[in-house]
Amino acid sequence: MTKKITTLLFDLDGTLINTNELIIATFQATLQEFMPEKTFTREDILPFIGPPITETFANLYPEKADEMVSYYRAYTNEHHDELILEYDGVYEAIRALSEEDYKLAIVSTKIYDTVMRGLKVMGLDKFFQLVIGFDQVQAAKPDPEGINMALTLLNALPDEAIMIGDNYHDILAGKNAGVKTAGVAWSIKGEAFLNEYKPDYMLHSMGDLIEIVREEED
Structure with missing residues (x-):
C-alpha cells in the first residue's frame, strides 16, 4: 500500500x-538592554515570534541589530533548558x-x-x-x-x-x-x-x- x-x-x-516563554523572556531582556526607553508588552512581542530574529531586530533598531542578535542568542543559550516545555x-x-x-x-x-x-x-x-x-x-x-x-x-x-x-x-x-x-x-x-x-x-x-x-x- x-x-x-x-x-x-x-x-x-x-x-x-x-518555547513561547523562552522566546518572550529573551525578547524582553534584549529589548530592555538595547531600547530601555521603550516599553514592550507581551502583546507587543507576539508578532516577533516566527520571523528570523535578524529580520526583527533589523526592523526595530538597524544600527544595533547585530549586537541585539548576539545578545538574544547568548540569553537563549543560558536559559534554554529551564524555560522550554x-x-x-x-x-x-x-x-x-x-x-x-x-x-x-x-x-x-x-x-x-x-x-x-x-x-x-x-x-x-x-x-x-x-x-x-x-x-x-x-x-x-x-x-x-x-x-x-x-x-x-x-x-x-x-x-x-x-x-x-x-x-x-x-x-x-x-x-x-x-x-x-x-x-x-x-x-x-x-x-x-x-x-x-x-x-x-x-x-x-x-x-x-x-x-x-x-x-x-x-
Whole structure:
C-alpha cells in the first residue's frame, strides 16, 4: 500500500516544543538592554515570534541589530533548558509516525545548533532524518527554500508532503512549495489567526496528524 503522504515537515518553536516563554523572556531582556526607553508588552512581542530574529531586530533598531542578535542568542543559550516545555502528546505522536516509517524533518527559522538542542532536551532528535535551520538557507519562511531543500534531500515530491507549523510563515511557505499544510491550534497566536491563511488541516492535538496521514493512504 502506497502512502499518499510520505513526508512530514515540522516547524519547531510553538509546534513541537513550547518555547513561547523562552522566546518572550529573551525578547524582553534584549529589548530592555538595547531600547530601555521603550516599553514592550507581551502583546507587543507576539508578532516577533516566527520571523528570523535578524529580520526583527533589523526592523526595530538597524544600527544595533547585530549586537541585539548576539545578545538574544547568548540569553537563549543560558536559559534554554529551564524555560522550554513539552506539549502533551507530541512525543508519542512523533514516535508513532517514526515507527510507521514516515520521513520526518524540521524546517525552522532558528539556527541549526539551537534546533538540535531543543530536540535533544525533549528526546525528539532520534526521530528526525533531517533538520534545516535558518543558517542553512538563503531565504527564510515564507520563502519555500527550506522546504524545497528538505524535499530534495529526502527524495520526496511536493504532493507527498505536508508542512506543519504554528505561524503564518509555515503555512505560506508550504503553499509556496506546493505541499499540503497543517496549522496547530495550540499556537500562541490562536487558531483563528492561523485559519486566516487557510491551511489544509488544523490540528487540535499532534495525534490528529496520525489520523490525517492514515486517511490519505490509497
